[in-house]
Structures are given as C-alpha cells and as structure tokens.
Amino acid sequence: MPELPEVEVVRRGLVNWVRGRTITTVDVLDPRSIRRHALGTADFIGNLEGATVSDVVRRGKFLWMPLTDNAPRPDNQQGGPVPDVALMAHLGMSGQLLMQDSGVPDEKHLKVRLRLSPRPGMPDQLRFVDQRIFGGLFVTALVPTDDGGPGGLAESPLPLIAAEAAHIARDPLDPSFSFDLFYQRLRKRRTGLKRALLDQGLVSGIGNIYADEALWRARLHFARATDTLRRGEAQRVLDSAREVMLDALAAGGTSFDSLYVNVNGASGYFDRSLNAYGRQGEPCRRCAEAGIHAVIRRDQFMNRSSHTCPVCQPRPRNGRW
DNA sequence: AACGCGACCTGCGAGC
C-alpha cells in the first residue's frame, strides 16, 4: 500500500532511468487505468509519443513527469523547451512503475507500456502494473503555484505543479512544509484527528498505516477533536509522522539501485517496525516495557480500521469520528 | 464551506 515513503522510493529510482529519454510508443492495455484522462486513449497516446521526460516530481502520493515536446518553440529559443504538460501517476493501492527490458514477458496486471528511446545499459520500457486499478496514469497541465513550486523533493524543481496535485498540501518531508500553517488550519476543523491526518488537502502523504503509527507514537487517539488540539500535541503527531516515514524511507532506500522500481508497499519496513497497524490482539510494546499489560485494539472507522492502545492512547470524552 | 459517505476495483482468506 504505497504511501509517501514508497512513492518517494519509486521517484528516486525512476528519475535515473527516465530523465532525458523520449517516449517513442505507448500501449494502453486497459483503458480503465487511464480513466482520469478525460479525452480518451488516442489523446493520451498522442500527448506522450515524441515527448521527452525532463524530471520525476512528487507531492504527497502524486508523482508526475514533466514533458517537453521535442519540436522547438519559437517563444523559447534560448532556454530550451519548457514543459507545460506532465504525465501524472498515482499508484493507488497496488500500482507499480517498473523498468523492464523489452524481452521480459508482460506482467499479469500490466496496464500501460511506454517504450523509451534506447540508452546503453538501461531497460527501454516503463511499465505501469496495477492489480486493483485504484491507481492510474493521465496527462495533465502544469500550472503556476502560489506556494513556491512542488517542493516535494524534485531533482530540479520547477515553479509549476501538475494541475491535479495543486489542491494537495505539502507533505511533512517537504523542506517548505509549514507547521504553523498546518496547525492554524487544523484548529479550524471540526472533525477527528485521524480524519484530518488523512485529508491530503491539509497535509499530504499520510495514509491509513502511517496515520495509525503516528498517532501511536504521539500517544493520541484517532477521535481526538481537532479544534481542541494543543500546539504541542499537534507538533508531536506531525513529528511522529515524519519519523515513521523517514524510517520507512531509509528501509526502502536499500533498493534504490534495483532495476525494479519496487513498490509493493512493503519495502521490508512493515514486518519489523509497526507498533499499532495490524497488531490487534497483540500487546502494546510501549506499555509492556513499562510493565503494563495492554492489548492493541481495532476499531471500524471511515470504512477502514484504526489500531490503538487503550491504555496509552485513551479515547477522548468528546471525540469526533 | 466543511464534512462524511459511497463508489470504484481485485484477490484472498474465512466460513459454510
């Protein structure tokens, strides 16, 4: 389940394989994977073929590749072509972006294949594989942003952002993330803390797993009302989210040089380091260290599950779900 | 305006 660290692992892996290469041909094997491209398959392909990938950029869980048209533009003869569209990718639940040699058989859930201009020692296909089709690809405009560019760890940040990512807030790993802005907006909400953490418009990159882990680390309950949250508590949960994601990023970072830009989600991190998510019925490690027997519980919440320790994350009296 | 829920998907495991 790719959340921010997994998407960043993909971005770092991908950029070295695709930057500067031209898309020669495109196969759309399942149009459902490009359903967010409103103008249809032919338009999608027409936008990509002949375009050159200039970078791989991320904000939150959105990933995009700014594209330059190889035809020279009269209005921009000095500085080289400036990208005004991008190939956008969201991995959803199960999406993968894989670099493959052309001889490798199609994956079972291969949805879109991009053939790239050949480069010695590099695979010449970028494949989008997705089992559950929550993710997808589409071409979108790059638009000016009023908050200083994508910021989210681009190799060469442009003052432009993919249109569909413009409503997404900066993520906790973004050097330009503003805690003051986050806290100010959080206090105006009248909802529960976890719901707010999952709202990509408030802070991006956090999904169900890291939300549970961040809340556990911060000793806060998911139903805590956002408009009662003290500054120190908000700081604690944000710092916790950042720590958890940096740990996961470090774990995934060991495979950056792999040919496979892997993103099964797992990245080796989940087996070892989860303290709350998926641990229902098992003892809370922090309480156990203090000699207290407490068992992680699982609650239904927002049509998914939330994992908490009833002892060190007590339910608030006037909580909001 | 802000909030909250249903729809979108497939594979897998549990239960009968």
Place this chain on the structure above:
DNA sequence: TGCTCGCAGGTCGCGT
C-alpha cells in the same frame, strides 16, 4: 469442493 462474503485502501464526487 465450490460458493459467498467481508476486507484491504486512496481519491473523487455528491449529498447534507
């Protein structure tokens, strides 16, 4: 054995 059902989850669109 083979069926059904529940569950996993991110994002969008719509209703309130």
